[in-house]
Amino acid sequence: MGMSTPSQLPRRPLDDRSGLEVSEIGLGLWAVAGSEWGAIEDEASLDAIDAALATGVNFFDTADVYGAGHSEELLGRAMIARRDRFVVATKIGWVGYDPQAGRSQYDTVKKLVTGVEESLRRLNMDHLDVIQCHIDYPEPNTPVFVEGFRKLKEEGKIAAWGVSTSNLDLLQRFNAEGDCNVLQTDYSILNRTAERDILPYCQESGIGVIVRGPLAMGLLTDKYSASDTFPESDFRRAWIQDPEQNEQFRRDLRMVERLRGIIPEAETMAQFALRFVRSHPAVSTVIPGARNRQQAHSNAAAGFLPPLSEEELAAVDRLVPHGKGRKIWPA
Numbered sequence: 001m002g003m004s005t006p007s008q009l010p011r012r013p014l015d016d017r018s019g020l021e022v023s024e025i026g027l028g029l030w031a032v033a034g035s036e037w038g039a040i041e042d043e044a045s046l047d048a049i050d051a052a053l054a055t056g057v058n059f060f061d062t063a064d065v066y067g068a069g070h071s072e073e074l075l076g077r078a079m080i081a082r083r084d085r086f087v088v089a090t091k092i093g094w095v096g097y098d099p100q101a102g103r104s105q106y107d108t109v110k111k112l113v114t115g116v117e118e119s120l121r122r123l124n125m126d127h128l129d130v131i132q133c134h135i136d137y138p139e140p141n142t143p144v145f146v147e148g149f150r151k152l153k154e155e156g157k158i159a160a161w162g163v164s165t166s167n168l169d170l171l172q173r174f175n176a177e178g179d180c181n182v183l184q185t186d187y188s189i190l191n192r193t194a195e196r197d198i199l200p201y202c203q204e205s206g207i208g209v210i211v212r213g214p215l216a217m218g219l220l221t222d223k224y225s226a227s228d229t230f231p232e233s234d235f236r237r238a239w240i241q242d243p244e245q246n247e248q249f250r251r252d253l254r255m256v257e258r259l260r261g262i263i264p265e266a267e268t269m270a271q272f273a274l275r276f277v278r279s280h281p282a283v284s285t286v287i288p289g290a291r292n293r294q295q296a297h298s299n300a301a302a303g304f305l306p307p308l309s310e311e312e313l314a315a316v317d318r319l320v321p322h323g324k325g326r327k328i329w330p331a
Contacts, residue, residue: 009056009303014087014284015181016206018160020129022087024278025303026059027052027296028212028287032067032074040291042074048296049078053085055300061184061210061287063091063134064119072122079124089130089210090119091164091184093145103140112148116157128158132184133174136165142173150179162207168198175205186213187283189220189259189276189316190252193325199282208284211277215288219252220273222260226250248326255319262315271302276316279307 014020032045049060062071072090079086092115096105106112116131131152133145149161162182163174174180183202187194191213202209215221217236226249230237239249256269263272270288277286290296308316 009300011058012284013208014130014160015208017179018181018208020087020160022059022285023057023300023303024283024285025057025274025300026061026210026285026287027057027299028289029060029062029071029075030066031289031291032071044292045071045074046078047293048290049075051293051296052290052300053078053082055297056303057296057300058085059087059089059210059285059287061089061091061130061212062123063094064115064122065091065094065134069118069122072119076122076124083125087129088123088125089132089182089184090123090128091132091134092116092119093134097135104135106144106148107141109144109148109151112144113152116148116152120157127156130160130162130182131158132161132182133163133165136163136170137167138170138173142170146174146176160208164210164212166194166198168201171198171201171207175207178205180205180207182208182210182284184210184212184287187211187277187280188214188216189273189320190216190255191326192320192323195280196323196325199280203282209280209282211283211286214274214277214286215270216252216273219256220259220269222256222269224253224256226253252326258319262312262319267302267305268298270299271305272308274299274302275305275308276313278303279313 010024011021012024014022027049031040060075062075064072075088093104106115120126120128131149149158152158153161160181162180163171164184165171166185171183185194185198199209229240239245259269263269274286274288277283288299290299
């Protein structure tokens with residue numbers, strides 16, 4: 001497969017209002033040292049960022065809770081002397097969440113603004129491109145996030161704001177006045193639930209869509225089997241230990257096996273899965289994770305490939321019908 005120069009990696013408007021342009025393939029930065037994805041060295045994460053950037057990626061998504069802030073700090077290190085090459089998105093909400101009360105710690109705009117400013121400090125930035133509420137279902141403090149994000153935008157500390165959720169009702173609450181910029185949502189060949197209503201709503205409303213989970217937590221890399229195990233520090237260990245999750249894991253593996261028959265010979269299943277997500281007209285950018293330089297480069301290379309053809313989409317539909325859903329872990 002021939003490679004193109006970074007400037008040729010396709011870009012799209014993030015949404016209809018912010019003016020931000022983002023690469024169709026981005027990089028998700030959940031899998032860092034101290035997160036729930038098992039052991040990883042900082043240098044491997046920094047190498048992944050470098051490889052993505054060199055391939056033309058400009059969109060990088062993190063969160064205050066990833067590695068207890070370490071992901072934001074690593075991205076801040078990676079941006080030194082080249083901030084202009086990065087469109088940076090982060091998320092806020094889970095740190096200090098009270099499960100007993102069912103609400104976040106951010107019950108005032110002042111607290112929320114302080115939380116975002118802490119992310120800016122870790123990122124070593126004076127403004128963010130995108131901020132998102134990380135709590136994915138309605139909770140009592142939802143209006144605080146909306147008001148706080150609007151205040152931050154008025155002050156020039158953020159360019160765009162939105163929410164990370166698969167809940168249409170919550171998205172509509174964030175967009176009650178038509179000024180929500182972005183949605184981050186789970187979408188993949190294995191989980192097409194977003195096609196039912198949330199992606200059409202975003203198209204109608206001019207809301208940009210950031211797709212997380214395009215490789216279904218690694219399942220669509222076609223590297224797992226029913227005999228695999230995961231380390232204690234990896235949340236996917238529950239796929240083996242929890243009976244309900246193990247049943248889903250085995251169903252997913254059977255589907256992955258069937259998918260092998262429709263993957264073009266010249267590309268990986270992961271690249272095909274990324275092409276599938278990019279093919280939906282509502283999608284602005286896709287943020288697969290990467291644990292090293294090779295994974296980041298391979299994922300970014302999928303941005304140079306065309307969207308799925310009608311024949312390829314029909315082949316996917318025969319295996320996983322339009323709008324078909326599955327339970328996602330973690331939620």
